[in-house]
Amino acid sequence: MNNMFITLKAFSIMALMCFAGFVTAKTPLCDIQKGVDSKQAQANHQSQINGVQIKRAWQPAMPHSVPVNAGYLSIVNNGNKKITLSSIHSEQFASVEFHRTRHENGIASMERVTALTVEAGETLNLEPQGLHLMMFRPRTALKDGDQYSVVLNTDQGENHCFVMTVGRCDQCNIVESEHDHFDHHHKHQHHQHNAHASSKE
Amino acid sequence: MTLVIKAVMLSVLQRFKSLNFLAAVFKCLLLTTFLSTMASGAYARQQAVELVEPAKALPDFELQNQRGEAFSRDDLLNQWSLIFLGFTTCPDVCPVTLMKLEGVRAELGLRFTPDKIPQVVFLAVDPARDRAVLADYLAHFHPSHIGITGEVGQIDQLVKGLDAFYRIQKPKPGSDYYDVQHTAAIALINPKGEMVAKFKPPFHVQPIAQTIHQIIRSGMQGLGQ
Numbered sequence: 001m002n003n004m005f006i007t008l009k010a011f012s013i014m015a016l017m018c019f020a021g022f023v024t025a026k027t028p029l030c031d032i033q034k035g036v037d038s039k040q041a042q043a044n045h046q047s048q049i050n051g052v053q054i055k056r057a058w059q060p061a062m063p064h065s066v067p068v069n070a071g072y073l074s075i076v077n078n079g080n081k082k083i084t085l086s087s088i089h090s091e092q093f094a095s096v097e098f099h100r101t102r103h104e105n106g107i108a109s110m111e112r113v114t115a116l117t118v119e120a121g122e123t124l125n126l127e128p129q130g131l132h133l134m135m136f137r138p139r140t141a142l143k144d145g146d147q148y149s150v151v152l153n154t155d156q157g158e159n160h161c162f163v164m165t166v167g168r169c170d171q172c173n174i175v176e177s178e179h180d181h182f183d184h185h186h187k188h189q190h191h192q193h194n195a196h197a198s199s200k201e
Numbered sequence: 202m203t204l205v206i207k208a209v210m211l212s213v214l215q216r217f218k219s220l221n222f223l224a225a226v227f228k229c230l231l232l233t234t235f236l237s238t239m240a241s242g243a244y245a246r247q248q249a250v251e252l253v254e255p256a257k258a259l260p261d262f263e264l265q266n267q268r269g270e271a272f273s274r275d276d277l278l279n280q281w282s283l284i285f286l287g288f289t290t291c292p293d294v295c296p297v298t299l300m301k302l303e304g305v306r307a308e309l310g311l312r313f314t315p316d317k318i319p320q321v322v323f324l325a326v327d328p329a330r331d332r333a334v335l336a337d338y339l340a341h342f343h344p345s346h347i348g349i350t351g352e353v354g355q356i357d358q359l360v361k362g363l364d365a366f367y368r369i370q371k372p373k374p375g376s377d378y379y380d381v382q383h384t385a386a387i388a389l390i391n392p393k394g395e396m397v398a399k400f401k402p403p404f405h406v407q408p409i410a411q412t413i414h415q416i417i418r419s420g421m422q423g424l425g426q
Contacts, residue, residue: 060296060297062296062341063334063337063338063340063341065333065334065337065338066289066334066338067378068292068378069292070292070296099293101293101294103385103402106384106385106386107366107383108294108382108383108384108385108402109380109382109383110293110380112373128293129293129297129385129402132292132293134292134293135292136378169297169300
């Protein structure tokens with residue numbers, strides 16, 4: 001009889017722990033995206049698909065009262081085929097688009113870009129004051145250090161899930177230091193030009 | 202940079218014609234040395250700074266800061282200021298510029314006492330969206346940053362004084378978001394309320410701090426403004 005009670009107690013404690021675990025467990029990043037098989041997303045996050053790698057994905061921390069956030073990342077195409085990126089989404093935002101800031105005669109303006117292409121062997125940098133992600137209506141307040149997943153879909157049918165980190169300007173400094181040398185600057189410009197982007201009015 | 206040096210050479214020639222010949226020669230020599238020091242820096246090749254000569258006095262304006270208190274030209278006097286024009290719903294240019302301006306202030310903190318460190322003033326040109334969130338927005342970047350906005354006519358007055366421009370766009374069909382085209386330059390205002398320099402993007406913290414350092418120092422030595 002006593003033994004049975006102990007077993008029951010142990011069971012109920014285990015059940016409670018399981019329940020608590022179920023409630024508090026954080027959904028793993030790059031695992032719950034709409035339309036993406038979770039195993040595939042997990043695999044994509046850890047490895048590269050066809051040599052495509054997402055690096056340095058970050059967004060500046062913004063007050064929650066601001067309905068639009070910008071996101072930055074580098075898309076490295078080490079594969080042997082050109083890739084076209086035409087859709088992107090994240091559970092964290094109502095919608096995500098590609099945008100470009102243009103500077104003409106000292107005036108900054110923004111335009112929507114419908115698709116990005118990255119040639120084989122090239123890197124496309126989405127960075128402050130250039131191409132960037134435009135992310136509308138954050139679902140929850142984001143603070144420095146928070147992470148969330150984003151899925152980038154290629155026209156070739158691949159889904160690249162990557163983790164976005166909310167930060168300050170530490171990542172702008174990486175880009176800034178790359179601009180120190182003229183050669184790098186030009187190289188970078190060259191990369192930018194490889195981003196074939198079509199505007200939508 | 203060569204253009205700036207050409208401009209300096211021209212001003213040298215003009216000053217030769219003036220009566221204060223010796224004083225002018227001395228001043229120009231110092232100014233040329235200052236500019237060539239700037240030009241020799243590794244960053245200088247890419248740095249876009251435009252010195253405003255002669256310094257341009259800003260017009261009077263009546264705006265409000267993020268706490269709703271009056272903010273006028275008088276609030277720019279007796280201290281250096283960096284004015285940046287933007288809007289709070291600007292996701293790309295404005296946040297990064299505000300963070301970099303804080304970086305510039307931190308750099309200058311290593312070189313000057315706090316009374317000479319420029320105050321950062323964010324001129325929000327889209328009051329319909331900016332007014333309600335300005336305090337929250339500025340606090341997010343730095344507690345000492347000042348955000349100002351107000352009546353369109355008064356905003357336009359200051360924008361004109363800064364040789365700047367903005368245009369509020371119409372939202373795209375099916376969207377309630379609209380963009381604001383705006384001058385992306387940062388204006389440096391001296392303690393007399395005059396614009397003395399404009400920095401153009403892309404902004405790099407070190408060279409901007411270096412240039413401001415030299416301008417403030419030259420001002421302290423009776424040169425410049």
